[in-house]
Structures are given as structure tokens and as C-alpha cells.
Amino acid sequence: xxxxxxxxxxxxxxxxxxxxxxxxxxxxxxxxxxxxxxxxxxxxxxxxxxxxxxxxxxxxxxxxxxxxxxxxxxxxxxxxxxxxxxxxxxxxxxxxxxxxxxxxxxxxxxxxxxxxxxxxxxxxxxxxxxxxxxxxxxxxxxxxxxxxxxxxxxxxxxxxxxxxxxxxxxxxxxxxxxxxxxxxxxxxxxxxxxxxxxxxxxxxxxxxxxxxxxxxxxxxxxxxxxxxxxxxxxxxxxxxx
Amino acid sequence: xxxxxxxxxxxxxxxxxxxxxxxxxxxxxxxxxxxxxxxxxxxxxxxxxxxxxxxxxxxxxxxxxxxxxxxxxxxxxxxxxxxxxxxxxxxxxxxxxxxxxxxxxxxxxxxxxxxxxxxxxxxxxxxxxxxxxxxxxxxxxxxxxxxxxxxxxxxxxxxxxxxxxxxxxxxxxxxxxxxxxxxxxxxxxxxxxxxxxxxxxxxxxxxxxxxxxxxxxxxxxxxxxxxxxxxxxxxxxxxxx
DNA sequence: TGCAAAATAGTTGTATTATAAGTGTGTTAT
DNA sequence: ATAACACACTTATAATACAACTATTTTGCA
Numbered sequence: 001x002x003x004x005x006x007x008x009x010x011x012x013x014x015x016x017x018x019x020x021x022x023x024x025x026x027x028x029x030x031x032x033x034x035x036x037x038x039x040x041x042x043x044x045x046x047x048x049x050x051x052x053x054x055x056x057x058x059x060x061x062x063x064x065x066x067x068x069x070x071x072x073x074x075x076x077x078x079x080x081x082x083x084x085x086x087x088x089x090x091x092x093x094x095x096x097x098x099x100x101x102x103x104x105x106x107x108x109x110x111x112x113x114x115x116x117x118x119x120x121x122x123x124x125x126x127x128x129x130x131x132x133x134x135x136x137x138x139x140x141x142x143x144x145x146x147x148x149x150x151x152x153x154x155x156x157x158x159x160x161x162x163x164x165x166x167x168x169x170x171x172x173x174x175x176x177x178x179x180x181x182x183x184x185x186x187x188x189x190x191x192x193x194x195x196x197x198x199x200x201x202x203x204x205x206x207x208x209x210x211x212x213x214x215x216x217x218x219x220x221x222x223x224x225x226x227x228x229x230x231x232x233x234x235x236x237x238x239x240x241x
Numbered sequence: 242x243x244x245x246x247x248x249x250x251x252x253x254x255x256x257x258x259x260x261x262x263x264x265x266x267x268x269x270x271x272x273x274x275x276x277x278x279x280x281x282x283x284x285x286x287x288x289x290x291x292x293x294x295x296x297x298x299x300x301x302x303x304x305x306x307x308x309x310x311x312x313x314x315x316x317x318x319x320x321x322x323x324x325x326x327x328x329x330x331x332x333x334x335x336x337x338x339x340x341x342x343x344x345x346x347x348x349x350x351x352x353x354x355x356x357x358x359x360x361x362x363x364x365x366x367x368x369x370x371x372x373x374x375x376x377x378x379x380x381x382x383x384x385x386x387x388x389x390x391x392x393x394x395x396x397x398x399x400x401x402x403x404x405x406x407x408x409x410x411x412x413x414x415x416x417x418x419x420x421x422x423x424x425x426x427x428x429x430x431x432x433x434x435x436x437x438x439x440x441x442x443x444x445x446x447x448x449x450x451x452x453x454x455x456x457x458x459x460x461x462x463x464x465x466x467x468x469x470x471x472x473x474x475x476x477x478x479x480x481x482x
Numbered sequence: 483t484g485c486a487a488a489a490t491a492g493t494t495g496t497a498t499t500a501t502a503a504g505t506g507t508g509t510t511a512t
Numbered sequence: 513a514t515a516a517c518a519c520a521c522t523t524a525t526a527a528t529a530c531a532a533c534t535a536t537t538t539t540g541c542a
Contacts, residue, residue: 006496007292031522042497044285047523051248051289055296063523064504093395100345104337154334160401247525272493283526288494304494305533489538495531502525510517 006041010049013039018058018069025071029059032067092219094164099215101160102145106195106211108152110204117151118200125196128189137188142169144192148199187217247282251290254280259299259310266312270300273308333460335405340456342401343386347436347452349393351445358392359441366437369430378429383410385433389440428458 004012014035017023030038032046039046050067053059061067113121124144131137142165149161191214198207245253255276258264271279276287291308294300302308354362365385372378383406390402432455439448 033522044496044498048288048292048495051292052296055293061523062505064521065506066522090397093397096345096349096395097342097397097401100341101338104341108337154337156331156334156338160338274493285525285527289524302494303534305492306535307493484542485540486542487538487540489536491534491536493532493534495533496529497531498527498529500526500528503523505520505522507520508518510515512513512515 006039006045007048007052009039010035010041010046011052014049014053015058023069025069027069029067029069091222094167095215095219095222098164099212099219101157101164102148102211102215103208105149105152105154105157105161106199106207107204108154108157109148110199110202110207112153113151113199117147121147121196121199125189125192128192138169141192148195191217247280247286248289248293250280251276251282251287252293255290255294256299264310266310268310270308270310332463335408336456336460336463339405340453340460342398342405343389343452343456344449346390346393346395346398346402347440347448348445349395349398350389351440351443351448353394354392354440358388362388362437362440366430366433369433379410382433389436432458 014029017029023029029035029050032043032050035046035050036043050059050061054061054067057070059067060070121144124140124147128137128140128144131140146158146161146165149158152158191210194210195207195214198210255270258270264270270276270291273284273287273291276291277284280287291300291302295302295308298311300308301311362385365381365388369378369381369385372381387399387402387406390399393399432451435451436448436455439451
């Protein structure tokens with residue numbers, strides 16, 4: 001593996017601070033000089049790293065004031081793709097978008113997929129059957145849906161999906177309990193098999209229907225857990241009185 | 242208006258070079274030193290500007306080799322949103338995504354829009370009736386659809402739409418003839434009125450249907466012109482023999 | 483002449499130092 | 513009490529130097 005550049009070191013360090021929640025949206029970063037001390041790099045490299053983070057909208061700089069972690073509502077619209085946003089309601093909004101985009105990509109995929117693509121997809125579905133840990137399943141799930149979007153032959157669509165899954169993955173690390181528990185359903189393997197079969201038979205409509213059903217089931221499950229958690233929290237509060 | 246920063250000056254300058262096609266994907270940018278001379282800024286500022294462009298994936302830097310404009314296929318997926326990509330097929334792919342996302346946002350909008358939102362939307366539709374020049378209509382069109390996505394109350398969705406329209410607008414400047422001529426249809430005002438009315442009556446399904454119809458009409462018109470242009474080109478070629 | 487090795491020029495990466503310019507806070511003078 | 517000011521802190525820009533890497537040109541040998 002190639003050596004990381006100094007500016008990348010800065011970038012990763014700050015991104016980690018934000019993802020882990022050590023610095024929350026609206027809060028200020030250490031000054032450039034301080035970051036330079038901490039990471040043992042020059043201010044030039046610190047600035048280069050921060051410049052990138054600013055370009056993708058994770059932070060905003062204020063001359064003389066400091067550098068701040070952006071709040072989700074920030075106008076810089078590339079901030080859609082920063083990994084800090086996925087709280088509970090954000091997750092639902094994201095899944096709403098997936099419902100729209102996945103149903104498009106699976107439809108196009110069923111039309112455009114090649115024989116070798118079908119083979120690859122089949123392998124993924126097969127390996128889903130004997131999976132025990134959640135992390136591995138997530139990987140397969142990601143591969144499955146990204147492969148579908150790839151064979152949609154719509155480059156934009158695929159790229160948006162890449163971003164969405166990147167955000168999902170990064171968010172997962174910090175919200176593992178909340179977001180992943182929802183998918184313990186025993187149906188989940190079967191759902192993927194259904195989608196796969198529809199693609200094999202080039203049945204665009206059926207593939208779309210199965211995909212929508214799949215995603216809506218995930219959303220429903222999440223909603224239930226979310227409400228449960230909500231009531232739990234309320235119960236805790238009552239105890240205090 | 243606030244003064245532009247030096248690094249932003251660099252950013253805009255290079256972006257313009259790429260959009261206008263002066264520097265094509267794969268080609269090399271002037272060196273940092275040269276850019277500094279041209280724009281009369283220090284190398285620090287040049288680097289800051291390029292750093293941003295690199296962060297959003299428009300260019301890639303090679304230590305010792307120079308800075309290159311990325312080809313669309315570049316892996317850095319943020320490059321979806323660089324304005325260089327929209328050739329004819331790209332435009333269609335983009336509209337395919339709009340069909341999926343606009344139908345979602347209009348549906349949510351019909352559910353969530355406020356009274357004041359309806360008023361604003363109405364004003365836009367009204368001003369569409371007496372528009373002569375294409376550029377103004379584009380502006381209204383953009384406002385209309387962005388307002389809808391805003392009242393979808395899904396922040397991700399709205400942000401993606403902001404990006405899409407930003408790309409459309411930037412691309413338009415260079416492909417004015419190809420992309421905009423398609424929308425000279427007399428139906429276009431009426432289509433927006435239909436969508437508006439459906440939203441007013443909070444009829445989610447109807448709003449979605451009108452929106453899909455609207456977008457599919459645009460796609461069809463574009464396809465016709467695209468094919469016409471294609472045949473024209475072929476005819477020209479035949480003449481040469 | 484052909485070609486490989488080596489020198490060279492050009493380019494980005496990082497460091498250092500200095501200054502300008504904006505922000506925020508605390509202090510002072512009224 | 514409040515407005516004006518001073519001061520510390522922070523980011524923005526600049527100039528210079530050198531390191532590290534690349535691409536090209538030149539050199540030297542067969």
C-alpha cells in the first residue's frame with residue numbers, strides 16, 4: 001500500500017473526529033496550528049486537508065473565526081454525502097430515496113444485464129444463505145445492490161448508489177445497534193433470491209416489485225424498532241419521577 | 242456581494258477551462274506556478290483552489306507529473322457531479338434519474354406542502370405564461386421543480402435535486418442548442434399547471450402521474466431531435482462522397 | 483546508428499517564516 | 513451601563529526553499 005500523504009492524514013483524522021462524534025456539528029475544530037502540532041505536520045498540509053473537507057461540505061471556514069463542522073442543514077449541498085447525517089429520521093429519508101432509485105436500477109438491470117453479470121449476482125445470493133455475522137451480511141447486501149446498479153448501465157445512477165452505500169457503511173459504525181438490528185428478518189435472504197430470479201427471467205416489472213417490497217419491509221421493521229426504542233426511552237423517563 | 246477569495250478565483254478559472262472544453266478530460270493543467278502567474282496569485286492560493294477541484298473529483302494530481310482533468314469514468318465517485326459529463330447519452334441518463342426522483346418528491350410535496358408553499362408555487366406557474374426567452378423559462382422551470390423538492394421535506398432528496406439542476410445549468414451554457422431546443426413545446430406551461438393543480442388538491446398520485454408524463458415528454462422530444470441531428474450528420478457525410 | 487543509462491528540467495508535496503485581515507473577548511474610558 | 517479600544521487568536525495569502533517524483537533530453541557505449 002502506498003504511503004498516505006500528509007494532507008490525507010489530516011483529512012482522515014478530522015473525518016474520524018466528526019464520525020465518532022468527538023466534534024459535533026456546529027462545533028469548532030482545533031486551529032490549524034494546533035492540528036499541525038497534534039499530527040506533526042506543517043500548517044500547509046493541515047490547510048490542504050481541511051480544504052478538501054471544506055470542498056465536500058463537511059466543514060466551513062471563517063476567516064479569523066475558525067473552522068466549524070457543518071450542520072446537516074448547511075447550504076453547501078455536497079454535504080448530502082457527509083457521513084454525519086444519518087440519525088433516525090435521516091435514515092428513513094435515505095431509504096425513501098433508495099426505494100425510488102433501486103426500483104429504477106433493478107428495472108434497467110433486468111433489461112441490460114449480461115450473462116456474466118447474472119453469474120456474479122447468483123454467487124452473491126448463494127453465499128448469503130450461510131452467513132452468521134451481521135457485518136458479512138452487510139457486505140454481501142451492499143455488493144448485491146451495487147452490482148445491480150452497475151448493470152443498470154446508467155453511470156449517474158450507479159455513482160449515486162456508491163455514495164449512498166458509502167454513507168450507510170460509515171454511519172453503521174457509529175449506529176450499529178440502531179440501524180442494523182432491523183434486518184435480522186429471516187425473510188431477507190429469500191427477498192434477495194426473489195429479486196435475483198426476476199432479473200434472471202428478465203422480468204423488469206417483477207424485479208421492481210420485489211425490490212420495492214424488500215425495501216418497504218426494511219423500512220417497516222426499522223419503524224417498529226424505532227418506536228419501541230422511543231417508548232422505552234419514555235418509560236425510563238417516567239421511572240425517574 | 243462579498244469579495245471572492247483567491248482560491249475561489251483559481252477554482253472558477255479552472256472550472257471554466259474545463260466546462261468550455263479548452264482543457265479536455267485526460268489533458269494536463271498548466272503547472273501551479275504558471276497558473277499563479279496567469280491569475281496573479283501565489284502558489285498557495287493556486288494549490289488551495291486545485292485541492293478543492295481534486296476533492297470533488299474534477300482533477301487528479303500526480304506528484305511530479307502534473308494535474309490532470311479526470312475522465313468521466315474516474316473512480317472518484319463525486320465526479321458524478323462535475324459538469325463535464327453531459328453529452329447526449331448522459332443527458333438521457335440524468336433525465337431517467339429525474340423521472341424516478343421527481344415523482345418521489347412531487348408525491349411527498351403534495352403531502353407536506355404548506356399554504357405559503359402553494360402560493361409561491363402558484364406565482365411561478367403564473368409567470369410562466371408570459372415568457373419569451375429560453376433562459377428565463379429555464380430559471381422558472383428550475384425554481385418550480387426545486388421548490389417541489391424542497392417541500393418534499395426530505396433533505397437528501399432536495400440536495401440531490403440541487404445538484405442535478407446545477408449540473409443541468411452549467412452544461413446548458415455549452416450545449417444550449419442541443420439540450421434546450423427540445424423544450425419549445427407549447428404544452429410545457431400546461432404541464433406545469435397540471436402538476437400544480439394536483440398539488441393544490443393534495444392528490445399525490447395524480448401529481449406523480451403528471452410529473453412522469455411531463456418528464457417523459459421531454460425525453461421523447463429530446464430523442465426525436467437527437468435522432469434528427471443524427472440523420473442530418475449522416476446526410477452531410479453522404480454529400481461528401 | 484540504436485539504445486540504454488544518466489543528467490536535467492519541470493512539477494507537485496511539504497516546511498518555514500512573515501504579514502495581512504477578520505473575529506472574539508476582555509478592558510478601559512466615558 | 514455602554515461604547516470604544518486593545519489585544520490575542522485564527523484564517524488568508526505570500527515568498528522562499530527544498531524534497532520527491534516524473535518526463536524529457538542528452539550522453540555514452542556498443
